[in-house]
Amino acid sequence: GAVVSQHPSWVICKSGTSVKIECRSLDFQATTMFWYRQFPKQSLMLMATSNEGSKATYEQGVEKDKFLINHASLTLSTLTVTSAHPEDSSFYICSVRAYSNQPQHFGDGTRLSIL
Amino acid sequence: AQTVTQSQPEMSVQEAETVTLSCTYDTSESDYYLFWYKQPPSRQMILVIRQEAYKQQNATENRFSVNFQKAAKSFSLKISDSQLGDAAMYFCAYSRVQGGKLIFGQGTELSVKP
Numbered sequence: 001g002a003v004v005s006q007h008p009s010w011v012i013c014k015s016g017t018s019v020k021i022e023c024r025s026l027d028f029q030a031t032t033m034f035w036y037r038q039f040p041k042q043s044l045m046l047m048a049t050s051n052e053g054s055k056a057t058y059e060q061g062v063e064k065d066k067f068l069i070n071h072a073s074l075t076l077s078t079l080t081v082t083s084a085h086p087e088d089s090s091f092y093i094c095s096v097r098a099y100s101n102q103p104q105h106f107g108d109g110t111r112l113s114i115l
Numbered sequence: 116a117q118t119v120t121q122s123q124p125e126m127s128v129q130e131a132e133t134v135t136l137s138c139t140y141d142t143s144e145s146d147y148y149l150f151w152y153k154q155p156p157s158r159q160m161i162l163v164i165r166q167e168a169y170k171q172q173n174a175t176e177n178r179f180s181v182n183f184q185k186a187a188k189s190f191s192l193k194i195s196d197s198q199l200g201d202a203a204m205y206f207c208a209y210s211r212v213q214g215g216k217l218i219f220g221q222g223t224e225l226s227v228k229p
Contacts, residue, residue: 034216043206043219044160091158100215103150106160 003027004096006107014115015086021079021110023094029074030096034104035067038091047092050077084114117142119209121220128197129228135182136192136223138207144168148210149183149190150217155203163205166190194225202227 005024013019023033032051036044048056048069056069066088068080077096081088091111095104119140128134140149151163166174166183173181178195194201207220 032215038158041224043222044217046216046218049216093158093160095160095217097215100213103148103162103165104215104217105162109158109160 003105004094004107006094006110008110009108010111010113012113012115013084016083019081019084019112021081021092021094021112023077023079023096023107025075025096025105027105028096028098030077030098031074032097032100033071033077034095034097035069035077035079036093036095038093038109040091044093047079081112084112086114088112089114117144117147117209117211117218119207119218119220121207121223123223124221125224125226127226127228128194128201130197130199132197133193133195134197134225136194136205136207136225138190138192138220140188140190140207140209140220142188142209144211146212148212148215149181150208150210151179151181151190151192152206152208152219153201153203154206154222155200160206164192197227199227199229201225 007022035047038044047062048058050056050071052071058064071077093109095106097104147168149166153161164176180193182191204222206222208217
């Protein structure tokens with residue numbers, strides 16, 4: 001069965017709106033969650049590392065005010081794309097990990113289209 | 116900084132044949148993890164195989180095996196008896212033992228011909 005639930009799977013919205021994406025760990029308490037972005041035919045680029053109860057660590061070049069990450073519990077992390085614009089259209093994927101020596105389990109991703 | 120390089124953007128194999136996907140990486144760490152992930156058109160990321168650097172023995176998972184050459188920093192994936200369902204994008208990835216964020220290669224798109 002699925003280890004990670006990511007919702008929504010596809011969202012289309014108007015430019016200027018904010019979009020929230022949820023990532024839930026179903027099988028275990030995830031101390032760490034990761035958020036990736038993937039453009040068509042390209043690799044996954046890590047956006048940020050989310051640790052429960054603390055601020056997310058953003059990768060260089062990722063705007064923390066643009067991409068708000070909240071990891072309020074050991075099973076839920078959210079990514080909010082604020083004031084989304086067409087250039088934010090992409091595929092966003094989360095992953096969860098129980099401990100540092102365990103592999104990451106990925107959600108099914110969210111296809112975000114900004115009109 | 117660690118880097119992962121996949122020099123084959125596209126590969127093709129005949130059904131039932133064997134194909135090898137290449138991956139090289141760069142790191143100054145002595146212990147780390149290496150992975151191969153499969154991403155089919157559904158875009159779900161599926162873990163194919165995992166190798167721990169301190170283990171000399173190459174990891175295998177059914178038809179999938181790796182050739183891990185630590186000194187050469189090479190980590191290739193061999194797919195035996197290729198099936199149509201193996202068609203996908205394959206990503207090689209690296210992570211440190213502590214911290215554990217994944218660093219992905221550029222990907223290799225594998226097509227399987229019937």
